[in-house]
Amino acid sequence: MSEAAPTDASANLYPAVRNDAYPVYLPMTEEAVAAHYNNFYEFSAIKEKVHELVDDFVTEPWTIEITGHCARPGTYDVADLVKKFGLEERVYRLRCVEAWAMVVPWTGFPLNKLIEMVEPTAKAKHVRMFTVNRPDQAPGQKKQSWYPWPYFEGLTLEEARNELTMMVTGIYGHPLPKQHGAPIRLVVPWKYGYKSIKSVVKIELTSRRPDTFWETLAPREYDFWANVNPAVSHPRWSQATEQMIGSGKRVQTLKYNGYRKQVGHLYK
Numbered sequence: 732m733s734e735a736a737p738t739d740a741s742a743n744l745y746p747a748v749r750n751d752a753y754p755v756y757l758p759m760t761e762e763a764v765a766a767h768y769n770n771f772y773e774f775s776a777i778k779e780k781v782h783e784l785v786d787d788f789v790t791e792p793w794t795i796e797i798t799g800h801c802a803r804p805g806t807y808d809v810a811d812l813v814k815k816f817g818l819e820e821r822v823y824r825l826r827c828v829e830a831w832a833m834v835v836p837w838t839g840f841p842l843n844k845l846i847e848m849v850e851p852t853a854k855a856k857h858v859r860m861f862t863v864n865r866p867d868q869a870p871g872q873k874k875q876s877w878y879p880w881p882y883f884e885g886l887t888l889e890e891a892r893n894e895l896t897m898m899v900t901g902i903y904g905h906p907l908p909k910q911h912g913a914p915i916r917l918v919v920p921w922k923y924g925y926k927s928i929k930s931v932v933k934i935e936l937t938s939r940r941p942d943t944f945w946e947t948l949a950p951r952e953y954d955f956w957a958n959v960n961p962a963v964s965h966p967r968w969s970q971a972t973e974q975m976i977g978s979g980k981r982v983q984t985l986k987y988n989g990y991r992k993q994v995g996h997l998y999k
């Protein structure tokens with residue numbers, strides 16, 4: 732029987748061992764459902780179309796530049812990082828600010844491992860991340876030229892170092908398909924989905940709080956913090972409940988998306 736060749740040098744690291752420390756009490760979203768409903772404006776603003784538009788996007792080889800307030804800035808190959816840090820699987824809730832949600836098994840490593848590796852200095856208080864800017868490979872960047880590309884996001888250093896914060900290279904037990912942010916993305920499960928920036932090429936350690944893509948476009952609708960909170964409505968809709976993609980079931984939204992135990996202390 733013939734099998735497709737691995738598309739990635741690290742493919743033999745999948746599936747990774749699941750870390751069961753973060754149980755989710757909702758059924759997992761089906762893989763095909765998650766892969767066909769994506770928010771990735773670089774390709775399209777229409778979620779059902781993103782997966783059809785990613786073929787020209789070149790994701791291998793891939794490096795991440797780390798700059799700013801750290802002792803060991805540099806450009807690091809993603810395949811090397813994966814070999815160095817190893818991979819684990821975690822099932823997390825994903826809550827979009829638009830009030831839909833999924834439950835997804837991510838594969839990756841804690842962002843804190845990367846941060847420790849570059850040795851932040853005392854001036855480092857925030858982390859800023861950027862996606863690539865490649866309009867020739869990403870039709871949404873070419874067509875929607877009024878957006879302030881490349882996509883950029885940020886966290887406080889404390890948030891970035893929290894145990895939940897992951898750099899993710901895989902989903903459903905294999906390397907990330909391009910529509911999910913190949914080859915490496917951020918996942919911060921207690922914040923609205925727009926914080927979980929895809930296809931990261933640059934990480935900067937900054938002293939000041941960085942601007943973010945959606946905050947720049949609509950500050951009243953998409954603020955820097957973006958902590959999931961059922962009690963605070965979006966200016967145009969309630970955030971009290973969310974609709975599970977796939978089943979269509981409506982469920983209660985939880986404060987910090989259910990991760991109060993891990994992150995509540997950050998916001999006292």
Ligand SMILES: Nc1nc2c(c(=O)[nH]1)N[C@H]1C(S)=C(S)[C@@H](COP(=O)(O)O)O[C@H]1N2
Pocket residue numbers: 765768769770771772773825826827828862882910911912923924925926927928929930
């Ligand atoms: N670079 C980039 N990252 C991004 C986005 C985007 O448009 N561009 N959309 C965000 C939003 S709003 C959500 S809800 C999640 C969706 O991730 P998924 O498609 O893997 O489910 O990606 C986030 N990361």
Ligand SMILES: [Mo]
Pocket residue numbers: 770826827828829923924925
């Ligand atoms: Mo989103």
